[in-house]
Amino acid sequence: MAKKKTKTSASSKPKLKAPSFKLSNQQKLVLGSFLVILGLLLFIAFVSFIFTGKADQSTLSEFMSRDAKPENWLNKTGAWISDFFIQRGFGVASFIFSGLVFLSGVYVLTNSSLIKLRKHWFWGTLIVIWFSILFGFFAENLDILGGTIGFEMNSYLQDYLGKIGTSLLLVFFLITYLAIRFKVTAETFKNIFHRASKDFKQEFKPSDEDISIPIDNDLSSEAEDIKSAFDLNVEIPPKKKEVVVQEEKPKPRPEVIIEEPEMTIEVEEVAEELSETDNLSNKLVEDYGQFDPTLELSNYKFPSLNLLKKYESESITINQEELEENKNRIVDTLNNYKIGIASIKATIGPTVTLYEIVPDAGIRISKIKNLEDDIALSLSALGIRIIAPIPGKGTIGIEVPNKNSTIVSMRSVIASQKFQKSEMYLPIALGKTISNETFVVDLAKMPHLLMAGATGQGKSVGLNAVLTSLLYKKHPAEVKFVLVDPKKVELTLFNKIERHYLAKLPDSEEAIITDNAKVINTLNSLCIEMDNRYEMLKNALCRNIAEYNVKFKARKLNPNDGHMFLPYIVLVVDEFADLIMTAGKEVETPIARLAQLARAIGIHLIIATQRPSVNVITGIIKANFPARIAFRVTSKIDSRTILDGSGADQLIGRGDLLFTQGNEMIRIQCAFVDTPEVEAITDFIGSQKAYPDAYLLPEYVGEESGTSLDVDINDRDILFRDAAEVIITAQQGSASLLQRKLKLGYNRAGRLIDQLEAAGIVGGFEGSKARQVLVPDLVALDQLLKNETN
Numbered sequence: 001m002a003k004k005k006t007k008t009s010a011s012s013k014p015k016l017k018a019p020s021f022k023l024s025n026q027q028k029l030v031l032g033s034f035l036v037i038l039g040l041l042l043f044i045a046f047v048s049f050i051f052t053g054k055a056d057q058s059t060l061s062e063f064m065s066r067d068a069k070p071e072n073w074l075n076k077t078g079a080w081i082s083d084f085f086i087q088r089g090f091g092v093a094s095f096i097f098s099g100l101v102f103l104s105g106v107y108v109l110t111n112s113s114l115i116k117l118r119k120h121w122f123w124g125t126l127i128v129i130w131f132s133i134l135f136g137f138f139a140e141n142l143d144i145l146g147g148t149i150g151f152e153m154n155s156y157l158q159d160y161l162g163k164i165g166t167s168l169l170l171v172f173f174l175i176t177y178l179a180i181r182f183k184v185t186a187e188t189f190k191n192i193f194h195r196a197s198k199d200f201k202q203e204f205k206p207s208d209e210d211i212s213i214p215i216d217n218d219l220s221s222e223a224e225d226i227k228s229a230f231d232l233n234v235e236i237p238p239k240k241k242e243v244v245v246q247e248e249k250p251k252p253r254p255e256v257i258i259e260e261p262e263m264t265i266e267v268e269e270v271a272e273e274l275s276e277t278d279n280l281s282n283k284l285v286e287d288y289g290q291f292d293p294t295l296e297l298s299n300y301k302f303p304s305l306n307l308l309k310k311y312e313s314e315s316i317t318i319n320q321e322e323l324e325e326n327k328n329r330i331v332d333t334l335n336n337y338k339i340g341i342a343s344i345k346a347t348i349g350p351t352v353t354l355y356e357i358v359p360d361a362g363i364r365i366s367k368i369k370n371l372e373d374d375i376a377l378s379l380s381a382l383g384i385r386i387i388a389p390i391p392g393k394g395t396i397g398i399e400v401p402n403k404n405s406t407i408v409s410m411r412s413v414i415a416s417q418k419f420q421k422s423e424m425y426l427p428i429a430l431g432k433t434i435s436n437e438t439f440v441v442d443l444a445k446m447p448h449l450l451m452a453g454a455t456g457q458g459k460s461v462g463l464n465a466v467l468t469s470l471l472y473k474k475h476p477a478e479v480k481f482v483l484v485d486p487k488k489v490e491l492t493l494f495n496k497i498e499r500h501y502l503a504k505l506p507d508s509e510e511a512i513i514t515d516n517a518k519v520i521n522t523l524n525s526l527c528i529e530m531d532n533r534y535e536m537l538k539n540a541l542c543r544n545i546a547e548y549n550v551k552f553k554a555r556k557l558n559p560n561d562g563h564m565f566l567p568y569i570v571l572v573v574d575e576f577a578d579l580i581m582t583a584g585k586e587v588e589t590p591i592a593r594l595a596q597l598a599r600a601i602g603i604h605l606i607i608a609t610q611r612p613s614v615n616v617i618t619g620i621i622k623a624n625f626p627a628r629i630a631f632r633v634t635s636k637i638d639s640r641t642i643l644d645g646s647g648a649d650q651l652i653g654r655g656d657l658l659f660t661q662g663n664e665m666i667r668i669q670c671a672f673v674d675t676p677e678v679e680a681i682t683d684f685i686g687s688q689k690a691y692p693d694a695y696l697l698p699e700y701v702g703e704e705s706g707t708s709l710d711v712d713i714n715d716r717d718i719l720f721r722d723a724a725e726v727i728i729t730a731q732q733g734s735a736s737l738l739q740r741k742l743k744l745g746y747n748r749a750g751r752l753i754d755q756l757e758a759a760g761i762v763g764g765f766e767g768s769k770a771r772q773v774l775v776p777d778l779v780a781l782d783q784l785l786k787n788e789t790n
């Protein structure tokens with residue numbers, strides 16, 4: 001693209017140069033009026049010259065003398081200029097020059113296109129020359145007609161072509177001029193000739209015309225009279241009358257023919273046919289420009305880099321001694337097992353150094369892989385990982401942690417060109433790879449992310465890095481977060497940007513969900529949002545959110561038909577294990593549904609868990625989360641659950657992670673963003689003008705709230721009695737108590753509470769407070785249930 005641009009501008013330069021001098025409006029007024037007046041003066045002088053030119057001949061030689069009194073209306077100057085133009089120049093054709101000067105003045109005054117003016121001058125000058133030769137041809141004795149130039153050119157042409165040749169040449173120039181200037185063609189001449197001959201014929205047929213009128217209006221009595229008169233006097237067969245009538249009908253035709261000389265057949269490029277909506281949207285875009293989703297918060301300022309901290313230990317220092325020592329140990333250990341090495345190369349990363357080994361020919365790779373523990377022992381270091389072979393390279397990699405690891409600051413990854421120039425939909429600067437390159441991925445392409453790691457290994461920091469990346473790159477109109485934080489403290493800072501970036505259920509007070517029970521509603525609401533968005537995409541004939549938004553911005557989708565700009569939605573769950581434990585299937589189903597279907601409509605899930613065990617990360621979840629991040633985990637089994645392979649158990653913690661998107665595994669040092677930094681960013685954003693409310697998700701009417709209270713005794717849950725006992729013993733009417741004690745999901749516990757309310761065991765719903773228990777003890781319960789059955 002860029003190349004193209006420079007090319008076109010280069011080629012068009014010489015063309016643009018001529019009219020490109022710029023004058024101020026005042027200068028234009030001065031120059032324009034000067035030219036207009038000059039044109040008029042020239043005209044006056046020329047007219048005067050026709051009458052006074054002869055008389056002034058003698059005074060021209062005394063131009064400098066004040067005594068000389070020429071008769072020209074513009075005195076000496078007039079006499080001299082007209083002599084110059086008419087007598088010695090082009091003859092009377094010079095009048096055209098005065099016209100051209102006048103026209104130039106008008107063009108400058110009216111700020112009209114100078115390119116057009118240039119054309120006038122070009123053709124005007126040619127006409128002057130042509131006329132000058134023509135007049136020179138006809139008026140050899142009257143030299144002011146053709147001027148000296150006309151005369152000279154004429155005699156020159158006649159010397160070579162003779163009179164006939166010269167006159168034919170003049171005719172040829174005239175035809176050329178008409179053809180180029182007025183696009184006249186041979187057809188035009190034919191038409192003119194045709195029309196002229198027709199006019200001529202009609203001139204000689206006056207009676208026909210008279211006849212035709214009464215026949216046309218044959219109903220009028222007058223017509224009848226004339227008709228009968230005609231019938232009597234002249235014998236014209238009725239057929240002929242009809243012919244005349246028919247000829248009469250296309251009467252306006254001659255007018256069409258007159259137009260034809262200027263008509264040429266130009267083959268126009270056929271423009272693509274536009275539908276009505278295309279036309280309308282093009283007009284709207286022309287009038288108002290593309291739809292700008294950021295317009296409502298047009299003054300929104302993205303957080304600056306200064307809000308992020310710089311660390312001293314950021315730059316990687318090469319410790320030559322350490323490198324040499326590690327190399328020797330690796331070589332020695334392998335030699336002990338009779339493994340020869342052809343070459344060894346080191347790449348130093350922020351936390352680990354990769355030693356790439358090319359073993360001697362004939363050495364089995366599995367042999368080296370089995371020595372992992374032995375090499376770790378000899379290097380006396382944690383977190384040794386052997387990659388045998390490194391995909392895409394014919395080498396074996398041994399990753400050895402550095403003695404002094406360097407912090408990868410969020411600032412350095414955000415400031416990197418890779419991130420700043422990324423054209424991704426949801427770019428995430430995750431950290432730096434082993435070769436110290438900033439690692440940026442598109443969440444929209446993942447399309448969902450599973451994050452696991454033992455406690456304290458950097459999960460929360462990782463989540464903050466993801467959220468920070470998006471805050472630095474996406475406008476509040478473009479992305480919304482749904483934050484689920486069962487730990488209650490990890491994501492609270494983001495509360496400040498609720499009205500900018502967060503999405504919530506219409507009836508909820510807090511945007512960040514800390515109560516597991518509410519998660520189910522939110523997830524189901526997201527499913528509704530997903531279905532709605534699919535419907536919108538279907539109506540707009542788009543395959544994904546990106547196409548849809550492009551179409552909406554181009555004003556091709558009517559908001560009155562329910563269309564709107566769709567922001568991406570990122571759902572973040574900080575502790576998934578906790579959620580699965582308390583709500584089980586009720587969360588798993590909507591999560592799986594979202595994970596399976598939501599990619600095209602811009603809903604992306606990030607799920608983090610401390611416990612990557614199989615009952616948390618089930619088959620369904622795993623199958624739908626191809627992108628995974630593993631921080632350090634405690635066992636090989638956990639590593640296998642999260643990565644489908646070992647490796648995560650050999651990481652060194654503190655943000656050291658393995659990232660996979662289904663194929664190769666990349667070791668990355670996660671960018672570090674501290675709580676004060678997140679606070680500064682959210683403060684900065686939160687202090688700016690916001691939307692009136694958080695982005696509202698569709699309302700979800702849960703099963704529990706739809707249950708009618710007059711539950712049939714026979715329809716009661718089998719755990720009804722147990723639930724009643726739990727509630728009465730604890731004297732606390734809460735669903736979460738039932739969930740805990742009876743190990744139930746939220747929906748079932750909610751349903752039980754409703755049934756208990758219908759039975760009169762607990763009181764009505766009291767907001768955030770637990771319900772009142774209306775039965776004092778188990779004896780009273782027995783009594784109540786017995787009464788029911790009687």
Ligand SMILES: Nc1ncnc2c1ncn2[C@@H]1O[C@H](COP(=O)(O)OP(=O)(O)OP(=O)(O)O)[C@@H](O)[C@H]1O
Binds near residue numbers: 408
């Ligand atoms: N990328 C990193 N670079 C440097 N240090 C880090 C990084 N990530 C985490 N740490 C260190 O590890 C500590 C724990 O990190 P974090 O709070 O993210 O762990 P976690 O996995 O979320 O733990 P939990 O599951 O208990 O909440 C941080 O306070 C920080 O000192």
